[in-house]
Amino acid sequence: MIAQNLIHDYQMKWMRIQKVMQEKGADGCLLTNGINLFYTTGHIYSGYFYLPAEGEPWYFVKRPNGLVGEHVVYLRKPEQLPDLFRENGLSMPQHLLLEADELTYSDYTRLQSIFQPQTTGNATALLRQIRRVKTPWEIEQTRLCARRHEAVYQEIPSCFRPGMTDLEFQYEIELRMRKHGSLGLFRAFGPNMDIYMGSILAGPNAETPSPFDFALGGGGMDASCPLGANGTPLEEGMAIMVDMAGNYTPYMTDMTRVYSVGKLSDEAYRAHEVSRRIHQETEAAARPGVACADLYQLALHIVEEEGLASYFMGTKQQAKFVGHGVGLQINELPVLTPRSKEILEENMIFALEPKFVLPGIGAVGVENTYLVTAQGCEKLTHAPEEIINLI
Numbered sequence: 001m002i003a004q005n006l007i008h009d010y011q012m013k014w015m016r017i018q019k020v021m022q023e024k025g026a027d028g029c030l031l032t033n034g035i036n037l038f039y040t041t042g043h044i045y046s047g048y049f050y051l052p053a054e055g056e057p058w059y060f061v062k063r064p065n066g067l068v069g070e071h072v073v074y075l076r077k078p079e080q081l082p083d084l085f086r087e088n089g090l091s092m093p094q095h096l097l098l099e100a101d102e103l104t105y106s107d108y109t110r111l112q113s114i115f116q117p118q119t120t121g122n123a124t125a126l127l128r129q130i131r132r133v134k135t136p137w138e139i140e141q142t143r144l145c146a147r148r149h150e151a152v153y154q155e156i157p158s159c160f161r162p163g164m165t166d167l168e169f170q171y172e173i174e175l176r177m178r179k180h181g182s183l184g185l186f187r188a189f190g191p192n193m194d195i196y197m198g199s200i201l202a203g204p205n206a207e208t209p210s211p212f213d214f215a216l217g218g219g220g221m222d223a224s225c226p227l228g229a230n231g232t233p234l235e236e237g238m239a240i241m242v243d244m245a246g247n248y249t250p251y252m253t254d255m256t257r258v259y260s261v262g263k264l265s266d267e268a269y270r271a272h273e274v275s276r277r278i279h280q281e282t283e284a285a286a287r288p289g290v291a292c293a294d295l296y297q298l299a300l301h302i303v304e305e306e307g308l309a310s311y312f313m314g315t316k317q318q319a320k321f322v323g324h325g326v327g328l329q330i331n332e333l334p335v336l337t338p339r340s341k342e343i344l345e346e347n348m349i350f351a352l353e354p355k356f357v358l359p360g361i362g363a364v365g366v367e368n369t370y371l372v373t374a375q376g377c378e379k380l381t382h383a384p385e386e387i388i389n390l391i
Contacts, residue, residue, distance in 0.1 A: 001069030239362030
């Protein structure tokens, strides 16, 4: 079921999961969420992936037809799992990990009733912790995504025409994204995190608060999706923040750049340069063993030193983080917040996004994706970082 050239990558992931299971005294882990299935198998299918604390994994598949390989078993419903376990010599787990943060209540209780373990644990939390540290293949996929992400951003100035709205500008960028291989789907963890291919914030719309847990908001096209571009005409003196998804492989990158319609105020350019300074100092400070909370405090210290705290990460509503992990989902661990207990580890990948919103002008600031290496921190997303005038 897994390509031979990737078997080592998946074995590495299984071993990581099994190590944690053994530490927690768990007997097995049952996964059915699409992202977790892809992470552990390289496929998204309807069914279940079962990994015992020791031994080889099993694939219980409902759809699609045609998946073959060692330990691939087809079934119609989860109630068949106990019989299939017995037929294949698998012990029923007494301490079973289920995706407690992703399953519906009915699916969770149904699986508990089927397996009747003595105890259950949360596989979602375990997987999110393990997925923080990327494998060599995941890092390679992220680098490939970054190159395509950069190629699209090089074309953004050619998308602009005088008299456009922010939505019309976004449509042109989305077309180029798809031509460069964008998967279209922008995966995020958690409820109420729906977004399509990214966000563009122009002028006063950058101040509009959103219920979604993103760095900045925006009114959006409709009350059913209150985030991002809202039809704002692109006018002289306006900043346009482009935060479009890097989803050109399964492993995403995050990158934000700012464009202007004509000249902006001196304060806008100054705030933008402060964002770049935060990147430079964070890149110099970030390395294995550094606390994520310390990186947030580093950014906040610079912001306060420059007298820009009232504009930092919003105005009417200010986000309380400055960075986040990226991977199969755009909002993975670790998160750079003042209360974070997380410590950077080698091969973590995170996005840093210190942004400022200036009333009447719009949002400014840079976002890049970084890889934590044994030596320090490597920037993965390379594109011009200055504010680019579109006219």
